[in-house]
Amino acid sequence: xxxxxxxxxxxxxxxxxxxxxxxKIKNAHKILAEYSYKKREIQKGYANHTLYVNLSTGxxxxxxxxxxxKKKFTGGRGFGLKLLWDSIKPTTHWNSEENExxxxxxxxxxxxxxxxxxxxxxxxxxxxxxxxxxxNVGGYFGPYLKFAGFDALEIQGKAKEDVIIxxxxxxxxxxxxxxxxxxxxxxxxxxxLTYMYxxxxxxxxxxxxxxxxxxxxxxxxxxxCLNFSFFDIRRKVPRLKQAGRGGLGTVLRDKxxxxxxxxxxxxxxxxxxxxxxxxxxxxxxxxxxxxxxxxRHQCNMRTVGTVHLVEIMDxxxxxxxxxxRFGSFPKAxxxxxxxxxxxxxxxxxxxxxxxxxxxxxxxxxxxxxxTGPYKEQKVTVDGPEYETCGCGSNMSMWDPLWILEFNFYxxxxxxxxxxxxxxxxxxxxxxxxxxxxxxxCNGLELCFGNADATLExxxxxxxxxxxxxxxxxxxxxxxxxxxxIKKGWGDSQLINDCGMESKGLEYSxxxxxxxxxxxxxxxxxxxxxxxxxxxxxxxxMVNNAIPTFEDKAEALHYFPMWRTWFGLNGLCKLPxxxxxxxxxxxxxxxxxxxxxxxxxxxxxxxVTGWNVDKEELILQSERCYNWQRAMNVWLGxxxxxxxxxxxxxxxxxxxxxxxxxxxxYDKQLxxxxxLSEGEVEKMNTEEKIKLLYDYRQDRYxxxxxAVYYRRGWTPNGVPTPQKMKQLGMDNPKMIKMLQxxxxxxxxxxxxxxxxxxxxxxxxxxxxxKYWEKW
Amino acid sequence: MSLEVNGRTVDWVENETVxxxxxxxxxxxxxxxxxxxxxxxxxxxxxxxIVPDNSKIAVIHMIGGG
Ligand code: SF4
Numbered sequence: 140x141x142x143x144x145x146x147x148x149x150x151x152x153x154x155x156x157x158x159x160x161x162x163k164i165k166n167a168h169k170i171l172a173e174y175s176y177k178k179r180e181i182q183k184g185y186a187n188h189t190l191y192v193n194l195s196t197g198x199x200x201x202x203x204x205x206x207x208x209k210k211k212f213t214g215g216r217g218f219g220l221k222l223l224w225d226s227i228k229p230t231t232h233w234n235s236e237e238n239e240x241x242x243x244x245x246x247x248x249x250x251x252x253x254x255x256x257x258x259x260x261x262x263x264x265x266x267x268x269x270x271x272x273x274x275n276v277g278g279y280f281g282p283y284l285k286f287a288g289f290d291a292l293e294i295q296g297k298a299k300e301d302v303i304i305x306x307x308x309x310x311x312x313x314x315x316x317x318x319x320x321x322x323x324x325x326x327x328x329x330x331x332l333t334y335m336y337x338x339x340x341x342x343x344x345x346x347x348x349x350x351x352x353x354x355x356x357x358x359x360x361x362x363x364c365l366n367f368s369f370f371d372i373r374r375k376v377p378r379l380k381q382a383g384r385g386g387l388g389t390v391l392r393d394k395x396x397x398x399x400x401x402x403x404x405x406x407x408x409x410x411x412x413x414x415x416x417x418x419x420x421x422x423x424x425x426x427x428x429x430x431x432x433x434x435r436h437q438c439n440m441r442t443v444g445t446v447h448l449v450e451i452m453d454x455x456x457x458x459x460x461x462x463x464r465f466g467s468f469p470k471a472x473x474x475x476x477x478x479x480x481x482x483x484x485x486x487x488x489x490x491x492x493x494x495x496x497x498x499x500x501x502x503x504x505x506x507x508x509x510t511g512p513y514k515e516q517k518v519t520v521d522g523p524e525y526e527t528c529g530c531g532s533n534m535s536m537w538d539p540l541w542i543l544e545f546n547f548y549x550x551x552x553x554x555x556x557x558x559x560x561x562x563x564x565x566x567x568x569x570x571x572x573x574x575x576x577x578x579x580c581n582g583l584e585l586c587f588g589n590a591d592a593t594l595e596x597x598x599x600x601x602x603x604x605x606x607x608x609x610x611x612x613x614x615x616x617x618x619x620x621x622x623x624i625k626k627g628w629g630d631s632q633l634i635n636d637c638g639m640e641s642k643g644l645e646y647s648x649x650x651x652x653x654x655x656x657x658x659x660x661x662x663x664x665x666x667x668x669x670x671x672x673x674x675x676x677x678x679x680m681v682n683n684a685i686p687t688f689e690d691k692a693e694a695l696h697y698f699p700m701w702r703t704w705f706g707l708n709g710l711c712k713l714p715x716x717x718x719x720x721x722x723x724x725x726x727x728x729x730x731x732x733x734x735x736x737x738x739x740x741x742x743x744x745x746v747t748g749w750n751v752d753k754e755e756l757i758l759q760s761e762r763c764y765n766w767q768r769a770m771n772v773w774l775g776x777x778x779x780x781x782x783x784x785x786x787x788x789x790x791x792x793x794x795x796x797x798x799x800x801x802x803x804y805d806k807q808l809x810x811x812x813x814l815s816e817g818e819v820e821k822m823n824t825e826e827k828i829k830l831l832y833d834y835r836q837d838r839y840x841x842x843x844x845a846v847y848y849r850r851g852w853t854p855n856g857v858p859t860p861q862k863m864k865q866l867g868m869d870n871p872k873m874i875k876m877l878q879x880x881x882x883x884x885x886x887x888x889x890x891x892x893x894x895x896x897x898x899x900x901x902x903x904x905x906x907x908k909y910w911e912k913w
Numbered sequence: 914m915s916l917e918v919n920g921r922t923v924d925w926v927e928n929e930t931v932x933x934x935x936x937x938x939x940x941x942x943x944x945x946x947x948x949x950x951x952x953x954x955x956x957x958x959x960x961x962x963i964v965p966d967n968s969k970i971a972v973i974h975m976i977g978g979g
Contacts, residue, residue, distance in 0.1 A: 436956075437943050454941050677942065677974035683920040684973070716975055717944075724946035724953045729973055 150486055152374050153505035155516040157327065161335045168316040171302065174199035178311040179288055181412045184246030184746040185209065189222065190289040190313065192304055194394055195236060195296030199313050204290055211868065215245030216273050216706035217763040218291045219262035220770065223271065224873075226295060229773050233266040233390055236296060240390050242284065242351070242399075243291040246747055248709020249282035250494070251408045252416075252423030253742055254430060255711030257282050257492020259367065265385035265666070266361040267558070267615055268643040270771045272385025272666045275706055277491030277500065278367030278378075279349035283308065283401035286410055298395040308403045309338065309347075318397045324354040325366040326518060326551040328398055329377040333370055336400050346370045350377065352398040353388025355601040356552030360613030362562075363388025364555040373486045374504060376519050380491050383555040384669050385644060392553075408494075414748030422738045422745070423494070430496040430718050438717050441487065443476040444501040445525040445713075450475040452529070456800075457650045457676060459533040461587055462564040463639055463787050464796050466650035473537040474528050482539060497714050509544050510591070511598045513551070520547045523556075529648025530560020534567060535587040544594065552601045557669075561645035562616050563593055565638050569619075574629035581606030616640040636786040642667040642776070651788045653803075654680040655838055656691040662784035662839070663695060663846050665767045671712070673698040678730060692845035697731075703760035708743065715739075762866045765851070765858045769873055772857050772880050779843060779856045779893060789835040794824045797831075804831060841894030848903035851910070855889045857881055859910040917969045925966045932959040935972065944975035 179186070189202045204218070212221045219241040231238050241262045250256040259281030265272035284292055287308025294304070303318045322328045329350045337344040350368040357363025365382040382388075413419050434441050449471070452458035456466035484504040491500040505517040523531075523546045531542040549556040567587045569575040577584050581604070583592045599606070600613040611622045616638040624631045639646040644667030651657040656679035661668035675694055678684050685691045705712050720734045727733065740753050751759075771777030791797040797804055808814045808827060812834055819827070847854060851862030859881070860874045884890050892902040906912070916923045918938055926937070931947055931954055947954045948971040954962050964970065 439943075451942050454939055681919065681940070681974050682972070686920075719944060719975060723975075724956070729946045730975060732975075 150373050152376060152484075152517075152519055154376065154518055157330065159331055159334075161331065164320040164331065165335055167320045168303075168318060170314055170316050171298075172197035172199055172315040174313045176201060176288060176311050176313070178308070181249075181285060181410060183414045183748050184411050185214070186244075186285050186288050186290045188289055189218065189291040189293060190284075190306070191293045191295070192313070192315065193296040194294065194298040194302065194315065194396070197315065199315070201289075202293075211762060212766075213246070213707040213759045213763065214290060215243045215248065215709050216260040216262065216703070217759075217766075219243045219260060219273065220271070220763060220766055222291060222293050223262060223264075224766075224770060226293070227264065229775065231264055231774075232269060233264045233386065234393050235264075238264045238295075238390065240294045240387065240394065240396075241291060242281065243709075244281045244285040245290075245707055245709025247411075247742060249285050249411045250413070250419065250423075250746065251492075252419050252494060253738075254423070254426055254490075254495045254497050255492075255714040256494065256709065258705070258709050258711050259284070259382070260706050260709070261365055261382040261387050263385070263387055263390045264774075265387075265644070266363075266389045267386050267617070267645075268667055270642065270666070270774050270776050271767060272387065272644075273706065273767075274365075274382040274384045274387055275671070275711075276365065276367045276382035277369070277380040277711065279346075279369040279492065280351050280367045280399070280401050281709060282492065283347075283349050283403045286403045286406050287401055292399070294394065294396070297393065301395050301397045303332070303397050304399045305336065306399070306401045308401065321397055323358075323397065324551040325352045325368075325379055325553055326547075328352045328354075329366065329368040329379060332398055332400050333368065333377045336402055338402075342370070342372050342375055345377075346372055347403050349401050350398050351391075351400075353391045353553030354551050355603075356549070356554040356597065356613075357386075357388030358392040358553075359603045360554060360600050361386045361389055361615050361618075362555045362558040362613065363390070363392060363553050364549075365391060366550060366553060369491060371502075374484075374502070374519060378500070378502060378519065379521050379550050380500065381550065381555070383557055385666060386555075388553040388555075411746060413746040415745040418741055418745040422741050426714060426735075426738065427496045429720055430714070433721060434497070434718050437719065439476075440497050440499040440713065440717060441489075442485070443480050443483065444489075444499040444522070446476045446479045446501075446523060446528055448525040449528050449532075452525075452649065453532075455676075455681065456653070459529055459564075459648050459650050461535055462533060462568040462637060463646070463650055464568070464793070465799060466652075468532060468535075470537040471532060474531055474539055474542060478539045479523065479528075482543065495711070495714075497711075497718065499713060503543055506543050506547065508547060509540075510594045511548060513547075518547060521550060522546050526648050527556040527560070530556055530564070533560055533564040533648060534593060536590055536593070538590070541590050545597075548594065548597050548601075552597065554597065554600075557647050558615060558645040559597065561639055561648070562612070562619070563596065565616050566612060566619065568637055569623065569629065569634070572629065572633070574623055574634065575608075579608060579628070581608045583608075615643065616645055617643045633792070636792045639785055639787055640668070641784045642781055644668055646788065649674075649676060651676065652790055655842055656685055656694055658784055658788055658839055659691065659695050659842050659846055660698075661788060662782045663843060664699075664782075665764070665771065668784070668788075672702055684730070688841055688845040689849075691842055692849040695846045696849045697757075699764065700757045700760040703764050704739070704756055707759055707763060758866070762868050765863060765866060766868055766873075768852070768856075769858045769863065769868075769877055773873075773876055777856060778884075778889070779847075779854075782843060782856060784839065786832065786836070789839055790831050791828060794828070797824050797828050807831070837895050840892075844892045844894050844903055848909075851913070853881055853884065853890055853910065854892050855884045857884065859913070861910050861913040865913070914966060916964065916967070919970070919972055925964070929964050930960055931962045931964060934964050934970070935959070938972075940972050940974070942974045946973040946975070947971070948973070
């Protein structure tokens with residue numbers, strides 16, 4: 140036992156205990172459909188079957204995973220894309236009958252020897268964006284789904300009443316059951332189902348259950364997240380990890396699914412049946428040691444999780460405050476990581492899957508809820524993570540306890556903290572400008588820092604309040620922008636510039652004004668502005684390592700490929716580069732952490748028995764990345780206009796913002812736009828903002844030009860048939876569709892570069908149809 | 914009497930260590946690789962290594978993010 144660790148038997152959370160008549164609740168279940176299957180061993184990381192459940196028809200069946208499917212789509216998110224392509228139509232919307240909710244695993248998911256190997260990938264057509272959203276999540280469900288016999292779970296159709304789907308890997312049986320009496324909010328529901336489905340009344344038995352759910356907030360907003368549970372054997376509570384982005388929980392509740400339960404028999408460290416367990420153990424042991432020895436001198440994730448980033452972001456002017464107007468704030472030290480360190484219950488290890496030495500999944504036990512339906516109850520709060528703290532600063536909330544309350548209610552209501560926090564921050568700015576007011580907000584004084592009004596808004600969303608504002612607010616920034624403009628309450632440019640969404644999804648919590656590459660990392664993405672494709676702010680803004688458009692484009696090719704690869708395999712990104720080997724600095728390219736890259740090559744080979752090199756790992760990602768973009772095109776999106784970002788993420792929108800960093804911006808006008816000091820002095824702030832506005836928007840267009848070219852796409856952002864064929868993704872229906880869309884763009888005059896190229900500056904290619912020569 | 918730190922000009926301070934320089938330019942991120950004139954300074958030497966005048970310094974911040 141590590142120093143400071145509490146013995147399992149001695150630890151008590153102090154949470155409020157619930158007494159439920161679980162027998163009575165279970166007896167109210169009616170079995171609507173059931174299916175028995177033959178249990179089988181996993182072979183080299185694959186269960187070789189996926190599970191299909193149709194809630195409208197009650198059909199449950201298995202589908203075989205072919206070698207061709209593995210070759211083209213690898214697993215995880217790739218399998219999800221393949222299953223979606225086979226099942227939806229270009230006209231499918233998030234609430235269409237045929238839309239699917241897919242949970243996948245990946246060949247490395249479920250390994251316990253290598254840290255960070257328990258991630259599930261979830262996909263659907265998102266209510267926020269109406270294109271594919273993918274979101275990764277910890278907790279035990281993914282590994283258990285695989286151990287129960289399936290690489291993916293695909294749910295189509297809608298139930299007529301609230302149901303649960305049970306994947307019983309112990310009995311080899313799938314059931315769809317009505318669930319009329321269970322709670323809906325996740326912290327209660329996960330507990331009820333964990334106790335209800337455990338084979339015995341022991342913690343060990345409860346640990347073999349994992350529940351996926353979303354609470355009442357997911358029912359009444361587009362911000363629904365999926366909560367994946369894992370039974371924490373030390374705390375003796377089911378804890379919750381979130382697949383947060385894009386409204387996956389909203390789709391779950393739209394299908395009338397209350398929860399999905401996975402149950403397993405015994406499993407051990409080789410349940411994934413790796414081709415070469417010895418190599419796996421060798422590389423796993425090496426990384427465990429590295430994390431144990433070095434984390435405390437590097438990111439300190441084992442002690443405080445990702446909240447260590449709060450102080451760093453504040454110091455680098457990257458912590459969003461007051462709806463991204465500023466990147467630092469005098470009060471920010473009130474929410475630095477030491478404040479949360481005092482609150483976290485230090486009962487390590489805190490991994491969200493077995494064997495994760497990084498153990499960053501921190502929690503606060505016996506937190507006393509201050510408002511709403513659970514007021515005065517004591518609960519375990521999972522987190523907060525950095526992003527949730529960033530939401531606090533973005534709304535100008537500087538009380539760690541308030542952040543815990545926000546975190547708790549977002550989780551149990553099934554609301555994505557990021558979308559909720561970012562959207563409310565925007566509403567607050569609109570309130571400050573008088574575009575919103577108390578009357579327009581259904582009685583809420585939604586100004587920056589109003590902690591009570593913010594929680595009240597969340598409670599009212601969860602209750603399904605019918606107020607006009609409450610209804611539209613829960614649908615997110617894009618819908619609120621349209622609503623405000625339609626009402627004629629404010630200047631449309633100001634509203635569009637301040638609302639931090641792209642593609643309909645809210646931004647995550649980083650200020651990007653001074654990093655063009657990171658603007659691309661948010662905008663030139665598949666699902667929308669989430670930092671899980673690339674996080675390039677330091678490389679770009681601080682290290683100054685990617686100065687040209689071509690350099691940035693290369694980074695926006697390479698790094699998303701790595702992040703995609705983790706999603707194909709069921710891995711967590713954090714052990715890749717949030718810890719580094721002691722000699723990493725001496726390597727050729729420290730930012731890529733070469734030793735860890737080599738680990739991943741050996742890791743995938745050790746599990747699957749393949750013989751791939753690091754170039755092939757990138758190719759695996761490139762295939763799926765391009766496929767997903769092509770599917771977005773098929774769904775009528777995936778073009779340059781869809782990759783546009785609000786100006787607030789490019790530069791200062793208001794005079795207040797400009798003047799708060801006046802020296803910086805004035806200098807840029809001289810150094811980057813070639814103005815003299817005298818010229819700058821003579822200009823008023825409005826004129827200076829206008830100049831920067833044009834300059835920075837043009838830079839973003841030029842970046843898009845370089846990135847599309849590097850990725851093998853047309854100037855309008857469409858993956859070319861030539862590129863798809865090179866990657867071996869030559870499905871005739873897909874190739875035909877892409878050619879058709881390119882022809883349509885051609886007719887509409889859209890196959891042109893977006894940047895202004897003058898004074899000897901050249902676009903990526905002067906050949907109008909460069910891709911046809913590839 | 915100056916340094917180039919990540920391509921930007923910074924004043925040189927006599928007898929300043931790498932650790933002090935990082936503090937001065939507000940580079941507080943823990944995962945940094947420091948090179949002085951292309952030569953890596955081991956992290957354990959940050960408190961002792963003196964930054965020479967006119968040197969070119971790369972402070973490579975390793976990517977973090979949640
Ligand atoms: S690093 Fe953290 S988030 Fe990733 S698998 Fe480990 S505990 Fe989970």
